[in-house]
Amino acid sequence: MKEWYDSIKEAQSVDKLEEIRIAIFGKKGVLAVEFAKMKSASNEEKAQLAKDLNTYKSSLMNELTARKIILQTLELQELMKAQAIDVSLFSATSETGALHPVMETMDRIVEYFSAMNFSIKTGNMVEDDFNNFEALNLPKYHPARDMQDTFYFKDELLLRTHTSPVQIRTMMNTKPPIRMIAPGAVFRRDYDLTHTPMFHQVEGLLVDEEGKVSFANLKYILEDFLKYMFGDVKVRFRPSFFPFTEPSAEVDISCVFCKGEGCRVCSKTGWLEVLGCGIVDPNVFEAVKYENVSGYAFGLGVERFAMLIHQIGDLRALFEGDIKLLEQFQ
Numbered sequence: 001m002k003e004w005y006d007s008i009k010e011a012q013s014v015d016k017l018e019e020i021r022i023a024i025f026g027k028k029g030v031l032a033v034e035f036a037k038m039k040s041a042s043n044e045e046k047a048q049l050a051k052d053l054n055t056y057k058s059s060l061m062n063e064l065t066a067r068k069i070i071l072q073t074l075e076l077q078e079l080m081k082a083q084a085i086d087v088s089l090f091s092a093t094s095e096t097g098a099l100h101p102v103m104e105t106m107d108r109i110v111e112y113f114s115a116m117n118f119s120i121k122t123g124n125m126v127e128d129d130f131n132n133f134e135a136l137n138l139p140k141y142h143p144a145r146d147m148q149d150t151f152y153f154k155d156e157l158l159l160r161t162h163t164s165p166v167q168i169r170t171m172m173n174t175k176p177p178i179r180m181i182a183p184g185a186v187f188r189r190d191y192d193l194t195h196t197p198m199f200h201q202v203e204g205l206l207v208d209e210e211g212k213v214s215f216a217n218l219k220y221i222l223e224d225f226l227k228y229m230f231g232d233v234k235v236r237f238r239p240s241f242f243p244f245t246e247p248s249a250e251v252d253i254s255c256v257f258c259k260g261e262g263c264r265v266c267s268k269t270g271w272l273e274v275l276g277c278g279i280v281d282p283n284v285f286e287a288v289k290y291e292n293v294s295g296y297a298f299g300l301g302v303e304r305f306a307m308l309i310h311q312i313g314d315l316r317a318l319f320e321g322d323i324k325l326l327e328q329f330q
């Protein structure tokens with residue numbers, strides 16, 4: 001029996017120790033053999049043998065357990081040494097996240113108007129007919145509603161087709177003067193190269209006493225804003241129509257692709273339309289019960305801005321989560 005103590009002490013691995021355990025305690029192990037020998041012993045011998053064997057049994061078991069703990073600890077230390085990671089090492093393959101180009105563009109727009117003291121309003125994505133259409137001088141059956149076909153719920157609720165209803169909500173619960181922008185998602189039943197069912201707009205509204213707000217104020221700030229966004233571009237205002245503004249204009253910048261020379265993107269005109277604006281229509285003020293005020297408003301599509309700034313050809317690419325595209329914005 002003695003030699004087994006030495007074997008346990010000399011075992012260099014948990015596996016080896018397990019072999020030894022089986023050799024001693026297994027069904028055909030040395031202890032089983034010794035106990036079997038008792039059968040042929042006399043009764044007095046039996047008692048003594050059993051006592052001795054049981055003493056061996058428990059002391060060998062203690063030795064085994066103690067050695068096992070030591071070996072396990074050593075093996076764990078070896079493993080940790082082998083798998084150690086130097087977290088301070090530079091990894092050439094690490095990748096960082098980045099803002100989505102649409103959100104980055106939105107942030108820049110918000111940054112400009114915040115600096116100009118416009119506050120930020122959010123409104124509701126699920127709107128009612130009054131805020132989305134009626135109060136914006138788009139009565140039921142008005143043909144201009146066709147341009148903004150949306151997703152309807154029951155009880156005159158719908159997904160907002162533009163951020164203009166935030167104008168109405170803001171005027172309904174604040175007294176003038178107002179200087180606000182409303183960035184957010186809007187929805188339309190559209191899907192092609194330049195339209196997606198969900199996209200983002202930023203609406204702007206400024207209201208002050210009657211006679212204080214002019215088209216010249218609007219022209220000044222939008223020109224300054226567009227130069228902030230697109231750099232050194234020419235800006236022009238074209239007469240247009242929106243039900244909620246009168247007079248209304250669409251604003252073009254000189255084409256960022258061909259610098260105004262005329263190309264495929266600007267349909268050879270040298271100009272790109274980037275926003276709509278105008279002087280707030282008196283019917284809108286009447287709907288929100290404002291008197292003796294004047295104001296201007298404007299609205300723009302954030303995806304269109306992002307596409308022009310980053311020269312992205314297909315609007316839908318912005319919504320496909322394509323890593324190859326997004327990686328370019330880190």
Ligand code: DAH
Pocket residue numbers: 161162163164203204242244245275276277278297298299300
């Ligand atoms: N709501 C318009 C649209 O979605 C954009 C717009 C045009 C907003 C002119 C305005 C504005 O406030 O004055 O097409």
